[in-house]
Amino acid sequence: MSAIVIDNGSFRTRAGFAGDSTPQVVLPTVAGRPRGPRLLAYMMNTPGLKTVYVGKEALAKRGIMRIKRPIEEGVITNWDDMEEVWRSIFIDHEYLRVSPEEHAILVTESVASPPQNREKMAQVMFELFTAPALAIRTTAELALLASGRKTGVVIEFGHDATHVVPVHDGVIVKEAVCRLDVGGIDLTEYFIKLLMEERGYCLTTSHERRQVEEMKERLAYVALDFDEDMLKAAAAGPNGEQQFEIQTGNDTDTYKVGTELFRVPEALFKPTLIESESQGIHRLILDAILKCDSNIQSQMWSNVVLAGGMAMLPGLADRISRELRSHVPTATALKITTPEDGSTSAWLGGSLMAEAATQDIWWTLEDYTRVGPSVVHSSPAARCVS
Incomplete structure (x- = not known):
């Protein structure tokens, strides 16, 4: 049977089968539990109701449920809720509808995930779901693989943060990893702030x-030259603005938006706009490459890969290229690759790896039974050649 591939994200979790080009399941990484003991008792004793809902079902019941995100900044922090998300992915009729004990499972982890989380993940998959085999791979490694590379710098634009991750021959260069404290949620909050403070809209x-x-x-983009675009917008005035509509109950409100569409993504290059002390993304890419061994730096410059939802921002690759070009050594090519769908890059890489995999990426249930959770700190390949 095909292996199951699960990409665990702070914002969304994606799941499907090895060999497929797109995930079969995409759901918000949230879990909802009843607000208060009386509601809990009612739901426990009412046929057809559950005490835990996940994904869109949980969000639809936010009025009566406490909604929590089990993954924060790429790291699983609430294992009970994460187990519910996984259980739902495996067995719910609108998701995979599989028996996890019949499928090898490849799951992703963030480069920021601590070693103990890898052990806990193995414990859950082997003991709770009785998976016959498990592989755990970083999203950066898999996003790079999806682009057809094993060496390069992956810029992972996440929900809570952005990471710059150099990878050499499939192995992360840990000492060179850099973090930008700006993620998709920060840009959304900045967008809302601008609309409320400068235009007086109420968006609560x-x-x-x-x-x-x-x-x-849908509409935001990165300016190639921020100052020039601001001048153009000033010259165009209201004629350069766009309208968008928001449904409020039975009514539709119309809003105008203009420079906000490129001022918001500018925070990736100037984090001080959102009161962050981080360096801009272009500076972190430079720092990460310079921290790599000098013998592989040219490979890094030639293989900069964007990943994550914000990787699809129009103009992003061109702006990064413009900011970095003066720092690239003479006779070294700078190449920035944008995927067809950055939000599924890591999942696709996992699908490719799991489909082509031999035993050298899998820890088996037998391995886990013999060694315990610490088995995840050893390479399955070592077992294959011993």
Whole structure:
């Protein structure tokens, strides 16, 4: 049977089968539990109701459920809720509908994930779900693999943060990894702030904020020359603005937006705009490459790969290229690759790896039974050649 591939993200979790080009399941990484003991008792004793909902089901019941995200900044922090997300992915009729004990499982982890989380993940997959085999790979490694490379610098634009991750021959150069404290949620909050403070709009409900987030994903872009675009916008005046609509109950409100569409992504290059002390993304890419061994730096410059939802921002690759070009050594090519869909890059890499994999990426249930959770700190390949 095909292996199951699960990409665990702070914002969304994606799951599907090895060999497929797209995930079969994409759901918000959230879990909801009843607000208060009386509601809990009612739901426990009412046929057809559950005491835990995940994904869109949880969000639809936010009025009566406490909604939590089990992954923060790429790291699993609430294992009970994460187990519910995984259980739902495996067995719910609208998701995979599989028996996890019949499939090898490849799961992703963030480069920021601590070693003990890898042990806990193995414990859950082997003991709770009885998986016959397990592989755990970083999202950066898999996103790079999806681009057809094993060496390069992956810029992972996440929900809570952005990481610059050099990878050499499939191995992360840990000492060169850099972090930008700006993620998709920060840009959304900045967008809302600009619309409320400068235009006087009232955007306070979760529904309104979600629609602003969708508008950001649909219309925002990165300016190649920020100052020049500001001058052009000033010259165009109201004629250069766009309108968007937000549904509020039975009514539709119309809003105008202009420079916000490129001022918001500018925070990736100037984090001080959102009161962050981080360096801009272009400076972190430079720092990460210079921390690598000098013998592989030219390979890094030639293989800069964007990943994550924000990787699809129009103009992003061109702006990064412009900011970095003066720092690239003479006779060294600078190449920045944008995927077809940055949000699924890591999942696709996992699908490719799991489909082509031999035993050298899998820890088996037998390995786990013999060694315990610490088995994840050894290479499965070592077992294969011993």
